[in-house]
Amino acid sequence: MADYLMGNFTTDCPNGSLFVWNVLKECTENGRDMASVVLGLFSVFCFMMAAFPQCYSSYLKGNMDQAVSIWFLMGWLAGDSCNALGAFLAQQLPVQNRSRRDGTVINTIVVFVMLGATVSLLPGNHLGSSVQDVPKFTRRSLLAFSHFSANQEFTTQEIIGFTIGSFSSVLYLMSRLPQLCRNWKRKSTEGISPLLFTLMILGNLTYGLSVLLKDPRKGQSETNYVVHHLPWLIGSLGTMGFDMVILFQFFIYLEEKSDERRPLV
Numbered sequence: 001m002a003d004y005l006m007g008n009f010t011t012d013c014p015n016g017s018l019f020v021w022n023v024l025k026e027c028t029e030n031g032r033d034m035a036s037v038v039l040g041l042f043s044v045f046c047f048m049m050a051a052f053p054q055c056y057s058s059y060l061k062g063n064m065d066q067a068v069s070i071w072f073l074m075g076w077l078a079g080d081s082c083n084a085l086g087a088f089l090a091q092q093l094p095v096q097n098r099s100r101r102d103g104t105v106i107n108t109i110v111v112f113v114m115l116g117a118t119v120s121l122l123p124g125n126h127l128g129s130s131v132q133d134v135p136k137f138t139r140r141s142l143l144a145f146s147h148f149s150a151n152q153e154f155t156t157q158e159i160i161g162f163t164i165g166s167f168s169s170v171l172y173l174m175s176r177l178p179q180l181c182r183n184w185k186r187k188s189t190e191g192i193s194p195l196l197f198t199l200m201i202l203g204n205l206t207y208g209l210s211v212l213l214k215d216p217r218k219g220q221s222e223t224n225y226v227v228h229h230l231p232w233l234i235g236s237l238g239t240m241g242f243d244m245v246i247l248f249q250f251f252i253y254l255e256e257k258s259d260e261r262r263p264l265v
Contacts, residue, residue, distance in 0.1 A: 032213045040210035046203030053195035067191025069182045075175025082168035083235065089161025092232065154228075162231060169235030176242035183249045194250050197243040204236040204243070 009018060013027035020028045020037055028034045058064035087097050154162060183189050211233060216225035226233070 030215065032215050036210045036214040038210075039206040039213065043203045043207040043210060046199045046206065050196055050199040050203060053193040053199070057191065057193040061191050063191040066186075067182075067189075069178040071178035072175050072182075075171050075178070079168045079171035079175060079235070082164050082171060083232070086161045086163075086165030086168055087232065090158050090165055090228070091161070092229065158228075162228075165231035165235070169231050169238065172235045172239045173242060176239065176246065180242070180246060180249070183246065183253070188253050189246075189250045192250075194247060197246050201240050201243045201247070204240040208233055208236040208240070 009016070009021050013021055013029060015029045016027045017034065020026050020034075024037065026033075026037055028037055054068065058068070061067075179192075183192070211229050212226075214225075216222060
């Protein structure tokens with residue numbers, strides 16, 4: 001049974017990298033596959049480090065309740081939770097799940113602390129907190145479902161995972177709106193670390209590219225492959241667009257602040 005789930009390198013991936021196969025259970029038979037793995041691992045690093053700059057900035061300035069929207073943090077955590085469950089049920093790529101798993105495990109701890117600190121700083125608020133689910137690593141679809149055709153229809157489990165993944169994309173996208181509005185109302189990004197959103201942009205960009213560069217299974221069309229990964233691509237690349245807008249706010253409000261300090265004479 002274990003051999004069936006893990007596959008056999010000699011028969012399932014004869015031209016691939018044995019090291020990548022042993023470590024990630026991922027078949028890399030060409031340059032696209034290897035680039036997908038490298039970009040996926042880089043996204044792991046970005047997601048793992050994303051929340052630390054904001055945590056450090058908030059520690060130094062002590063104004064997290066004024067700078068960071070609590071709805072942004074809650075939406076981020078909820079999106080990760082749904083993403084984890086959806087990716088598990090829909091049998092996403094190993095690196096794709098690993099990047100979300102490793103990044104979310106660490107960011108859950110850090111962002112959970114940030115969320116608790118924000119709530120504690122709000123006057124008159126004593127809200128409870130919930131613990132986020134940790135994404136789980138899943139095998140490559142080719143190995144777990146090798147007896148199915150490459151262009152198979154969605155199974156019931158995959159439909160459920162696809163639906164939950166789509167909901168996670170909505171949560172990711174909507175989580176940025178409260179932060180955008182808060183920055184706009186304050187006309188300032190004071191207290192927010194630009195590295196948080198820079199790392200999130202890099203993580204989501206490399207994450208999306210790692211999925212798009214991966215060669216489909218033998219006999220599977222590019223369209224069918226993209227459809228099976230669509231919610232996660234929309235969640236990553238769409239969120240990246242909102243994060244770029246937030247970064248743009250840094251430049252806008254920094255320039256306005258410089259103009260206010262400029263002497264009239």
